[in-house]
Amino acid sequence: MGKCILIVDDSSIMRKMIKETLTSGGHKIVGEAKNGVDAVALYQTLKPDLVTMDITMRGMDGLAAAREILELDEAAQIIFLSNLDEEKYSQDVKEIGAKGFVNKHKAGDILNLIDRL
Amino acid sequence: MSEFAVVHNFMLSNRNKISKVSNNRISKIDTHPHSLRKWINIFFIAFTSGVMVIAVGLVFYTSSYEFSNFLTDEHSDLIKIVSVTQKVILALASVVIVGLALLWFYLQRFILLPLNHMRKSAEHIIHGKLDQAVKITAPIEIELLSETINDLSVNMQEILLFVWNQTENSLRCIEEDTYENPNADMPTNGLDTIKNNLLELQQMISSFTLYDVHMNRKRVFGKSDSD
Numbered sequence: 001m002g003k004c005i006l007i008v009d010d011s012s013i014m015r016k017m018i019k020e021t022l023t024s025g026g027h028k029i030v031g032e033a034k035n036g037v038d039a040v041a042l043y044q045t046l047k048p049d050l051v052t053m054d055i056t057m058r059g060m061d062g063l064a065a066a067r068e069i070l071e072l073d074e075a076a077q078i079i080f081l082s083n084l085d086e087e088k089y090s091q092d093v094k095e096i097g098a099k100g101f102v103n104k105h106k107a108g109d110i111l112n113l114i115d116r117l
Numbered sequence: 118m119s120e121f122a123v124v125h126n127f128m129l130s131n132r133n134k135i136s137k138v139s140n141n142r143i144s145k146i147d148t149h150p151h152s153l154r155k156w157i158n159i160f161f162i163a164f165t166s167g168v169m170v171i172a173v174g175l176v177f178y179t180s181s182y183e184f185s186n187f188l189t190d191e192h193s194d195l196i197k198i199v200s201v202t203q204k205v206i207l208a209l210a211s212v213v214i215v216g217l218a219l220l221w222f223y224l225q226r227f228i229l230l231p232l233n234h235m236r237k238s239a240e241h242i243i244h245g246k247l248d249q250a251v252k253i254t255a256p257i258e259i260e261l262l263s264e265t266i267n268d269l270s271v272n273m274q275e276i277l278l279f280v281w282n283q284t285e286n287s288l289r290c291i292e293e294d295t296y297e298n299p300n301a302d303m304p305t306n307g308l309d310t311i312k313n314n315l316l317e318l319q320q321m322i323s324s325f326t327l328y329d330v331h332m333n334r335k336r337v338f339g340k341s342d343s344d
Contacts, residue, residue: 012272083279
């Protein structure tokens with residue numbers, strides 16, 4: 001069952017790669033944001049089933065953006081997709097209320113995580 | 118020395134030459150026949166001088182001996198009009214000169230300065246310093262360009278991080294295997310993982326369209342060559 005997904009990442013090449021991974025898994029990309037502020041705005045307009053969120057972004061980072069989205073919508077499903085160390089950030093991920101953390105270099109794992117949600 | 122080491126040393130030694138390259142580009146601006154800086158200055162000086170000369174000339178002409186001889190007492194109204202005209206000419210000339218000065222300042226502050234700033238930031242990026250974002254206040258056309266330069270830098274960083282992570286993963290695989298099988302010649306268990314990491318690296322590179330080059334798994338070709 002394909003989900004409607006919003007991709008948030010400041011790198012256009014990463015958004016392209018994540019889009020390819022997700023569409024190959026049968027999902028639909030409804031929007032792309034390149035910073036936290038756009039992410040929050042697009043979430044409110046598009047109401048996607050799921051958000052993939054990069055962490056290191058200039059301006060508002062992914063953690064702050066995730067918190068804002070979850071304040072607006074408790075049921076928001078956010079998966080962090082980052083280059084940063086998983087062990088170090090998995091605690092932050094749980095505290096914020098996101099559904100998971102996937103490392104960008106193993107982006108294929110995200111499809112399994114989405115199916116389990 | 119491997120090719121990467123050559124490139125790495127080249128970039129390290131050139132970090133100190135950034136200012137030299139930048140100065141070369143600055144002198145190119147000074148000597149190039151078509152430069153904004155030169156032509157804005159020429160335009161401003163030429164038009165300001167032209168306006169002043171014309172205005173002063175007209176004022177002198179209208180108060181000259183020949184012209185005032187032309188006007189007799191019968192033309193007293195005309196004399197009033199002429200003196201009013203002189204004031205109008207001077208007023209118009211002042212307005213035009215002030216307008217030109219404002220235009221000059223606008224071009225300096227909102228076009229030339231941001232362009233220089235962006236060029237310096239882009240030079241940092243090409244020398245491997247990806248830690249600074251270019252931030253300028255300028256007309257939207259120029260701001261959008263600076264944003265795009267930032268995006269180029271972000272993409273470059275993402276690619277480098279991706280390569281780092283994949284290679285780190287493979288290295289750890291090898292080190293674990295070496296630890297488990299210290300006498301073996303080749304890593305035995307981790308080969309599949311390493312292969313996948315390498316394939317993913319190549320997949321990422323395939324997202325790009327390269328200049329004059331195409332690649333398949335065996336070799337790299339120039340686009341004009343046949344397979």
